[in-house]
Amino acid sequence: MDHVDKIIAQWAAERPDLDTGPMAAVGRVARVAQIFSAGMGANFHAHGLNAAWFDVLATLLRSGPPYQLSPGQLIDSTMVTSGTMTNRIDKLVAAGYVARKVNPDDSRSFLIALTPEGKSVVENTLHDHVATQDRLLKALSDDERDTLTRLLARILSDAETAPKTED
Template identity: 40%
Template sequence: MTDSVAAAMDQWSRQRPDIDFWPIGVVGRLMRLSRMWDKEIKDFLAEHGLEPGEFDVLSTLRRSGAPYELSAGTFLKTSLVTTGAITLRVDRMHDKGLVTRTRDENDRRSVKIRLTDHGLEVIDRVLPLHIANEARLLEALPPEVNDQLAVTLSALLESYGDTAAQ
């Protein structure tokens, strides 16, 4: 049995033997896995009443440490989404009782986003299940291969400037 990317590469090599299609073997597979995993993760989070963007907000605030709040500006830098997207997402999450928005005492123009007790309970309950779900997505590979894959993908991300915000 061969995967669909290998089949596409085989078709291309018959049609255009003058081109080496090796990049499709990596990029095509990563893109297909990304789409599959996006759906798997979206479905998993939906079972817990969350959208992926909401989970991202909850996890970003939770890993920031107590008091589990960030200024909107800091949050934007760590999440890489637009101001409008964050505003809409935070509005919906506020309505669900997951976060609050407060004015910064030191700078009234700045807003802070903070986990509510309910938001903290939700992320602390769902996070271990989410990690187990992600482990399930990788269970076809032995641990040492997953470790090497993580190192390899990290090097690729770093080559594109995707490094931790300082």
């Protein structure tokens, strides 16, 4: 019996009229996300990074040579606000992991580029990151992991395309 089972049992006792099936699924996804985030966070910390820094550095690395993007491209790839991205970039510049370079196509703007040190730290972190994710999914067989991936992709696609509602 996991943490969510206990909550569902309490709801069943208090409100047997409720269909708590969706609550059980969403609760488990949320709980797993917390546990996975903590596990990956420990790996980032071990490499002197945090999830936000890794996100920017990994985005630059996966963009391919010359490992540079405009701030707007970084914002689109990481889904954060411009203010948040500016803060991340400033801290990564101060750490020596990225550099601002004048955009050769538009001298009024700049590009964010991985430095050699930034490339090294993200590549080292990436290896351990993938190993951490593999460890976090060890309870599943390869086929189960593939099934989970397909199901989550379907849920995510639906959630991302659903009309937004006001809370």
